[in-house]
Amino acid sequence: MGNAKTNPAEIFGKYVFSDAVAKTRLSKATYKSLKKTIELGEPLDTSIADEVAAAIKEWAIDLGATHFTHWFLPMTGLTAEKHDSFISPTGDGKVILSFSGKELIKGEPDASSFPSGGLRETSAARGYTSWDTTSPVFVKEGSLYIPTAFFSYTGEILDKKAPLLRANEALDKQARRVLAAFGKSGVKKVTATVGPEQEYFIVNRDLYNQRLDLVLTGRTLFGAQPPKGQELADQYFGTLRTKIVDFMHDLDERLWELGITAKTKHNEVAPAQHEIALIFDPANVAVDHNQLVLELLQKTAEQHGLAALVHEKPFAGVNGNGKHINWSLSTDEGENLLDPTDDPGKNPQFVIFLAAVIKAVDEYAELLRSSVASAGNDHRLGANEAPPAIISVFVGEELESLIDAVEEGKKFTSPEAKKTNLDVSSLPVITEDKTDRNRTSPFAFTGNKFEFRMCGSYANVAGPAFVLNTIVAEALSQIADRLESTSDIEKASLTLAGEIFKAHKRVIFNGNGYSDEWVAEAEKRGLPNIKNTVLAIKALLDEKNRNVLEKHGVLVGKEIDARYEILLENYAKIINIEALTLVDITFRQLVPAAFKYAKTLSDSIASFKAAGVDVSGNTAYLEKVLGLSKSIVAKAEALKAAAEAAGALETNFDSALAYRENVLSAMNDLRSDIDTLEPIVPADIWPVPVYTDLLFRV
Numbered sequence: 001m002g003n004a005k006t007n008p009a010e011i012f013g014k015y016v017f018s019d020a021v022a023k024t025r026l027s028k029a030t031y032k033s034l035k036k037t038i039e040l041g042e043p044l045d046t047s048i049a050d051e052v053a054a055a056i057k058e059w060a061i062d063l064g065a066t067h068f069t070h071w072f073l074p075m076t077g078l079t080a081e082k083h084d085s086f087i088s089p090t091g092d093g094k095v096i097l098s099f100s101g102k103e104l105i106k107g108e109p110d111a112s113s114f115p116s117g118g119l120r121e122t123s124a125a126r127g128y129t130s131w132d133t134t135s136p137v138f139v140k141e142g143s144l145y146i147p148t149a150f151f152s153y154t155g156e157i158l159d160k161k162a163p164l165l166r167a168n169e170a171l172d173k174q175a176r177r178v179l180a181a182f183g184k185s186g187v188k189k190v191t192a193t194v195g196p197e198q199e200y201f202i203v204n205r206d207l208y209n210q211r212l213d214l215v216l217t218g219r220t221l222f223g224a225q226p227p228k229g230q231e232l233a234d235q236y237f238g239t240l241r242t243k244i245v246d247f248m249h250d251l252d253e254r255l256w257e258l259g260i261t262a263k264t265k266h267n268e269v270a271p272a273q274h275e276i277a278l279i280f281d282p283a284n285v286a287v288d289h290n291q292l293v294l295e296l297l298q299k300t301a302e303q304h305g306l307a308a309l310v311h312e313k314p315f316a317g318v319n320g321n322g323k324h325i326n327w328s329l330s331t332d333e334g335e336n337l338l339d340p341t342d343d344p345g346k347n348p349q350f351v352i353f354l355a356a357v358i359k360a361v362d363e364y365a366e367l368l369r370s371s372v373a374s375a376g377n378d379h380r381l382g383a384n385e386a387p388p389a390i391i392s393v394f395v396g397e398e399l400e401s402l403i404d405a406v407e408e409g410k411k412f413t414s415p416e417a418k419k420t421n422l423d424v425s426s427l428p429v430i431t432e433d434k435t436d437r438n439r440t441s442p443f444a445f446t447g448n449k450f451e452f453r454m455c456g457s458y459a460n461v462a463g464p465a466f467v468l469n470t471i472v473a474e475a476l477s478q479i480a481d482r483l484e485s486t487s488d489i490e491k492a493s494l495t496l497a498g499e500i501f502k503a504h505k506r507v508i509f510n511g512n513g514y515s516d517e518w519v520a521e522a523e524k525r526g527l528p529n530i531k532n533t534v535l536a537i538k539a540l541l542d543e544k545n546r547n548v549l550e551k552h553g554v555l556v557g558k559e560i561d562a563r564y565e566i567l568l569e570n571y572a573k574i575i576n577i578e579a580l581t582l583v584d585i586t587f588r589q590l591v592p593a594a595f596k597y598a599k600t601l602s603d604s605i606a607s608f609k610a611a612g613v614d615v616s617g618n619t620a621y622l623e624k625v626l627g628l629s630k631s632i633v634a635k636a637e638a639l640k641a642a643a644e645a646a647g648a649l650e651t652n653f654d655s656a657l658a659y660r661e662n663v664l665s666a667m668n669d670l671r672s673d674i675d676t677l678e679p680i681v682p683a684d685i686w687p688v689p690v691y692t693d694l695l696f697r698v
């Protein structure tokens with residue numbers, strides 16, 4: 001491990017066709033036209049496509065690319081790519097390298113094997129990808145990557161990117177209407193900004209490979225609690241282990257080369273748990289970048305003899321992995337619309353944007369909850385570590401006083417920020433924040449942005465981002481309707497904000513979101529508490545939620561129906577794979593190990609007996625091992641039967657619910673016996689690495 005590292009400024013964006021590269025590689029007119037499309041969302045002038053494609057091709061070949069791929073985000077939640085080489089035969093046994101404007105703009109991958117939720121017959125395979133000009137193309141592993149949106153022959157969208165792009169446009173439009181009412185009609189674009197903080201675990205690769213459950217499902221399906229967990233709080237922000245330092249550095253460099261602003265890295269709460277945060281980007285770029293972070297986390301770890309676990313709950317008993325989505329709104333002039341400024345009481349524009357977010361989150365809490373629902377995230381939400389499943393908004397003391405004042409029509413003056421040097425004259429004087437943080441809130445105001453903390457680590461950020469953008473667009477559109485014709489914008493906006501706060505302040509909660517009191521209080525306030533994915537997905541059937549998505553052109557009815565089916569189906573498949581994996585490990589590894597140990601024990605007992613030793617008090621372990629083995633076999637059979645029964649049900653909803661209610665509980669039942677057996681079987685007989693190995697032996 002050397003101390004000297006590469007200067008990030010020298011490698012940053014090396015493999016990205018960035019604005020700076022475009023400027024040097026394109027003619028002036030083409031560069032200007034493309035920039036307008038990228039920055040202001042103006043339609044792409046297709047007559048420039050050939051020139052842009054040729055420039056991108058030359059640039060990519062200079063960087064060693066031989067192929068290009070349209071890169072998209074199908075409903076699997078992962079990324080998809082199919083590579084075509086640039087070669088084109090010249091008829092004399094040679095090739096030239098070519099890449100046309102058409103190939104840049106449009107792709108035609110066979111779509112038949114991606115989940116479509118019944119939107120498309122398998123026989124109707126045609127699908128298209130369309131260049132997302134606002135997310136830069138890049139070169140990775142010898143291919144030119146072109147970020148795209150993915151849709152079917154009949155025009156229905158089949159991916160996670162297109163609804164986000166549509167929601168971005170809706171939000172831009174409605175936010176600019178509100179700004180115009182404040183006299184800011186010069187603003188050309190409002191962009192939702194997103195900065196995800198990504199948690200993950202790192203374990204030793206050899207140990208990882210010995211656990212079929214980690215390899216196939218991303219989480220441990222069994223494992224007794226280790227003697228040491230996270231109770232000493234010695235991991236959080238602790239010094240990084242040498243192997244981790246090297247891995248993280250390599251990861252940073254690869255991300256920087258791809259123009260990804262890896263900024264913060266540190267140890268997280270649980271043993272072997274870490275976090276990486278990027279500097280925020282426009283929402284759709286942030287989505288692409290987060291997918292690349294997930295991919296490169298795993299690939300870089302593998303190259304270091306490590307494995308990155310990005311599942312929401314790799315280990316029971318210690319913290320799981322979340323992904324905090326920091327979110328704000330920014331204008332093309334660089335104004336952050338959620339910046340309270342020094343005296344928010346004198347900033348009605350901030351107050352109205354704050355009101356819009358609070359209104360949106362309260363009115364569409366179920367839809368927002370559904371956007372973070374997944375089988376993996378069910379282990380976190382509401383399970384006393386991550387935010388609860390109840391959506392509430394933390395605003396902090398200062399803004400709460402502001403909200404009260406606005407509601408009562410009173411003036412609000414911001415308190416002076418306190419300054420301190422801790423009474424140590426050698427320490428510099430620092431200004432304290434006016435508000436403390438609250439780690440238990442699922443949706444927290446953190447200075448000049450909101451932080452949505454319910455997202456799972458493995459989830460594609462596009463889902464929560466497009467829902468958030470859509471519901472805030474709706475709140476802003478109602479606000480714009482009221483404010484557009486007013487002559488006294490200051491007064492009208494504060495009056496309206498007061499009404500909104502009054503109607504929606506039930507969603508504001510500054511206390512401890514993990515407490516039982518809050519669960520009871522939230523129920524009194526009428527806030528939904530949706531405990532699992534299967535129930536959360538039902539939000540997509542609700543008229544109100546469908547209307548808001550349709551009104552803003554984000555998804556049409558058919559597309560919403562398809563998503564509903566896909567999400568349920570996906571949930572059922574995940575639990576089914578987990579069940580089958582646990583059954584497989586049980587019969588092929590764990591039960592044989594138990595019998596092996598039982599045989600060793602009984603052989604020992606027999607030989608002691610033969611030698612005339614009194615063994616009458618020493619057969620308890622043997623009986624315990626045999627008893628547990630018998631119970632484990634029976635429970636594994638029951639699990640298999642439960643999974644088969646759930647899989648045989650007619651509708652996706654019934655099936656998913658049966659997996660949730662019957663299969664998960666059968667898995668837990670089986671697990672509890674396995675976890676009782678594990679600590680009494682000798683280490684050299686237990687066939688797989690245990691929690692202590694995975695969490696502490698990197």
Ligand code: ADP
Nearest residue numbers: 193194195196277278279280326327328446449
């Ligand atoms: P905190 O300590 O409150 O989490 P940080 O400054 O460390 O705040 O930022 C955490 C994340 O929030 C980073 O990913 C950062 O890029 C992101 N972030 C900061 N400002 C914004 C913004 N205006 N919009 C979206 N994300 C933001």
Ligand code: MG
Nearest residue numbers: 197324446451
């Ligand atoms: Mg944060």
